[in-house]
Amino acid sequence: MTLLGSKHALMVGALHQPRTPEGRELLEIIAGQLPNIEAVAATHDREGSFPAEIFKSLIDAGVLRATVPRELGGLGLGSVHDVCLAVMRLAEADPSVALCLHMQLSRGLTMSYELAHGTDAGRRLAERILRLMGNEDAVVSGALKDAGAITRLIPAAGGGWTLHGRKILVSMAPVATHFVVQAETRPVSGEPRLASVFVPAGAEGLSVPDNWDGMGMRASASSEVIFDGCSIPETDLFLRGPVGARNDAALAGQAVSSIGLLGVYAGIAQASRDIAVNAAAGRKGPLSGGVGTLLAELDAKLYCLRATLAAALDNTDHYAHHALEDPAERGRVMMAPFQYAKLTVNRNASAIVEDAMTVVGGASFTSGHPLSRRYRDVRAGWFMQPYTYGDAVDFLSGCALQS
Amino acid sequence: MTLLGSKHALMVGALHQPRTPEGRELLEIIAGQLPNIEAVAATHDREGSFPAEIFKSLIDAGVLRATVPRELGGLGLGSVHDVCLAVMRLAEADPSVALCLHMQLSRGLTMSYELAHGTDAGRRLAERILRLMGNEDAVVSGALKDAGAITRLIPAAGGGWTLHGRKILVSMAPVATHFVVQAETRPVSGEPRLASVFVPAGAEGLSVPDNWDGMGMRASASSEVIFDGCSIPETDLFLRGPVGARNDAALAGQAVSSIGLLGVYAGIAQASRDIAVNAAAGRKGPLSGGVGTLLAELDAKLYCLRATLAAALDNTDHYAHHALEDPAERGRVMMAPFQYAKLTVNRNASAIVEDAMTVVGGASFTSGHPLSRRYRDVRAGWFMQPYTYGDAVDFLSGCALQS
Amino acid sequence: MTLLGSKHALMVGALHQPRTPEGRELLEIIAGQLPNIEAVAATHDREGSFPAEIFKSLIDAGVLRATVPRELGGLGLGSVHDVCLAVMRLAEADPSVALCLHMQLSRGLTMSYELAHGTDAGRRLAERILRLMGNEDAVVSGALKDAGAITRLIPAAGGGWTLHGRKILVSMAPVATHFVVQAETRPVSGEPRLASVFVPAGAEGLSVPDNWDGMGMRASASSEVIFDGCSIPETDLFLRGPVGARNDAALAGQAVSSIGLLGVYAGIAQASRDIAVNAAAGRKGPLSGGVGTLLAELDAKLYCLRATLAAALDNTDHYAHHALEDPAERGRVMMAPFQYAKLTVNRNASAIVEDAMTVVGGASFTSGHPLSRRYRDVRAGWFMQPYTYGDAVDFLSGCALQS
């Protein structure tokens, strides 16, 4: 039997069973890939190298096109819950791989949403991206965080734009075939607007210094990407709202695209717990009272983490398909549970890794130990967008007082 | 709009929507009763008196027979999740009322299970009890905890048994029409067995001192009941396994009968959070940073509590209707999530009440304030069976190492 | 042997030995009073009645004049550390008594400081008050918190002032012989100033409704006091700075007058820990792992509480006798450690009481149990001035950024 053990958890209702047939299919494919991933995880972490051979294998197995609609070449997975569960399973084997893969799977979800609900121009671009992902093994990385100055689109002489900026923490950058880049337009007249720009990796002016040296997530290749005047056709961007305006309706899309990333930390927690339980089970003699308490509390924290995350995922999936009269309200109803879950996941995952190390003892303090790696990785969760802690407090206390 | 506010929570997946039509029906009935309950809650708490008039009204409205099958006169509610949600709503208005009502609703669930799966004798007794509850307004209290010596069934001269013992913490005792009493048989020969004994309140030898004086849950009339040689016919008890044997299969029934009680503490947490948010919203001037942080964290704790509890309830409902090959394993799979949820609910509910008091300020330290009452009430959760903290650690660490 | 047990703690450096001979003398006197206090503590708590007979006995024993200089009739105790230790010992027996006594002992300290450093008018009034305390058994209560509108001093026709206002949470009010009342002057011309007004309990216009009904600290008689135009001679007030100006220098006096009150919660924590340890020690059979962990953590929390409080007290005593070039800096250097200690004491004391209840079990949930009383009492610490949690965050983050 196993209750909270990672392999065949029996318990219902806390992030353990896929909600959709497509999710089940993806999990089965992934199960076949896990041994390969586990086999090289420690090496890539130590070297800080991207596991390109793993991604090749995941592409061949169809994992990277899982969230592309079937008619465009994918598996048609549409459930954020199931994406997160897949990410969690991958993260049990290698958190960096899971982090990268989430980016691609999340891209499929948001492009599918764009395809269904976007403007005409948006739908055309979304379909093009999805076809590339579904049929041509496109790997699409997201470039969100500016290194300093805001990345800008400047009107080009002959129409279209040129893109200027420098992004950091762009996971998978060295192997991505394309990027979706957050930028702001700087039109000659009219107000600046937010935009998501689609850029092929081979575009002139685009360079990837490949300088990632993280404390953790070392195999995620989360390097810089520089856009030094890349030409962007008018057709290759999604235009969003005006710069600077609070737009709670946009929170819906942010929730869909980001919440699945919490699966990375759920997987770290799960694996760490399993390592600690195995270590304790392998010891002779009676369990000391303090260690017994740690084990019981580890499982309580893990269950709480999984249940809270599952609830937030179900909430996201529900409202992704249900409009509310007020789109701003819908945005908040999707973002708030995500943020509640993020706080719970980050805290419980960190505590689980740390208590697992205490159970295992000094051996876990060496560089090569699977727990020392997870200890370094787990902290990344606190820096995941949206939000910083200060911004989360502002947003959530605002939601409370508005209610 | 309201997110985590108690009245019309929008969020999905975290103990806010009934899972069954019968659950919805019960919630609607209860909604109509809440104003009456709220109106007298403070008075009964101060006096430590049982709100008999409230229970009369709840009986008339059909609430006390909600979990009795329709064909035996009830609403046919069979979902533990929905029972817990109903208990939570009641607890937002009056935790003592919710505590008492849970006992009756839980009785209906366990008797229905007995009716479906019990021995012939067990099924006959279960049906009799359910008919009394469904058609004759029986109020059946449970007497579990021995005051000292174990309550015993001694063989009676002319057949049947006599019951001897003293029970404490028997909620609703002064108004119960019947009791189900945990006891052990002391047969002339053969091994002692566990038994649940059905005794009418008017039985000769039964007395209710009505001496409840709790720190909290003061309106729950959780007094002593004395059984001084009550005559028990052979037909009026459920015989269970031998005394002293570990029986993990029996954990399934304990989970079903007890987990809904966590709704009491969920309701206390919800109401306390609402009081704090209303107090903060009513203040002039900008929100101080410390108070904003408390509000955001209050909601994160409440969401986590509700999601974790909902997951454990869904797990209980699932396995209540799904056998596993190994009944002992099924027992553990039902009990462990309940215990994980109990730890989370108890901790988060206590923290929420305390932080709510910090937000509200010194006014909440007076006897009559709704938060001071909830502060006293919430601590009861830590003493709820099963288990004590020490026993929970033993059980859960055992589950972990077995997995 | 005993380590952290309350009776004869062996450990050094964590609030267990008096720093001064006068402190030792006071502790010895108090030791003789504790049996009487313990004997009636539960009764007064239940009834919400002030233990007047205890205070009579404490007055006769010289406890209430302990901080009055020897030459004015007292014991000459000048160490805040030792006052706090005495308060802690009293609180182990009865937190309400300790709360009240602190008010009087703190008065002696602040009046002694006024006598040494005040204006001529201030020194005359301070000496008068100290003589009343030292030689005439004056019991001087402090009235700080306004019920609503700010308490005001209006210029009187023939000179002097009249006092108008309503104060709440005035501990010992029904037995106080005098009050020191926070108020603001409303002069005909010139700016309003803060003032501390000395008023005899028999003053015309002063009334004490005696309506205290706290959740905890029930024997502290912390009732309202109404000042309905009491005549105040020019000589009977300490004039402070202008209303509304931030005055960090004044934090020094606030630290001296309030920090000792943390001894109340230290004493609650100590007594609760002792009750839990005694309960566990009295049980047969091996200690369960969860309970062993609770006991170890209880003592770690108690040690941490006592050590942190002792450090803040030593800091207060040091700077009470050492000027800094910048009086505002001195105020902050005295207030910040007090606030750090307050957060630690409040959190650890609450956690200790709660975990002690978990160790003891359901018996502690009845009204008469010594732990249920401490559970109600301990929460008062969160409402103690200065500051509220929000204000503490503002003050302490300001100190951090200024450093």
Add this chain to the structure above:
Amino acid sequence: MTLLGSKHALMVGALHQPRTPEGRELLEIIAGQLPNIEAVAATHDREGSFPAEIFKSLIDAGVLRATVPRELGGLGLGSVHDVCLAVMRLAEADPSVALCLHMQLSRGLTMSYELAHGTDAGRRLAERILRLMGNEDAVVSGALKDAGAITRLIPAAGGGWTLHGRKILVSMAPVATHFVVQAETRPVSGEPRLASVFVPAGAEGLSVPDNWDGMGMRASASSEVIFDGCSIPETDLFLRGPVGARNDAALAGQAVSSIGLLGVYAGIAQASRDIAVNAAAGRKGPLSGGVGTLLAELDAKLYCLRATLAAALDNTDHYAHHALEDPAERGRVMMAPFQYAKLTVNRNASAIVEDAMTVVGGASFTSGHPLSRRYRDVRAGWFMQPYTYGDAVDFLSGCALQS
């Protein structure tokens, strides 16, 4: 002004002022070394190399002989409190250097104790070691933890012993001139006894693989040391009690030799807090409420850590010079506060580093950031002897129940 800032903390009573003139002298010497240490800390951490040049400079400055008696060539520092304060200051600059230096300073303390209270043979050996430290720049590393089998002393043919075993986590091993090695005698007849063996680094059969690759404390060179039949004269070991007997009296020495190591984690906490405060102070715009709360709580945790540690250090210093009638009791009275402080220091230091990272944001997640290094280093505290968490719970709950 600065309150809890690292440079010139004003507050009294919480590990900020030396207790002895020798401590003050050492702190002044160290202050002059800090710039050099800080300058190369990041490089040695990245490379995992021991800062030999720093130790050369510390030796020349007299730091490594600080706890050797003056008459034997040292500074004569005898206060554990002051040793810990020195270690804390060093750890603010480089935790690995502080870890190593503690080993040497602690050696001086324990050898001085041996010189005063040991057997004749013990005093001769202690004096020899101290003279080597005081006059000949001996660097004496301690080898405690066996890699697997217990390290043994086998009787040698011509008298004396041969030493066989493998030790791990021997800080400074590659540069030590001597080792003190925990071992057990295996005499031909009579019972095995514990022994501390003094071995020069150049002894035949001793080798240092220099294979340290820690997650943190990377510059501490905490490598393996192998003893493959080293010859040990009869004069070169301290014989202790029989193997396997509980010996609470020996806890006194363990407390003296190990508690100062907590200064490493105090220093990590202090430096991390300073980095966070500086980052927040450097930002434009108003402080967000969540960040303000983090800053206030950071300082509260740091103060609590420093105060609790200072109290335990004062306790150690007190009982190091005061016998109790029962030496076992003395051992417990010295060990228990050390363990309480260890729990507090480990928890608060970890929390401070983590919250500091949250304040600073994603930049702290890169390998080279001073906080990412401290995040890796701080975890070492949980593996410091004595005890593991399980053993600490057993010891402390035993102390509680014995009291």
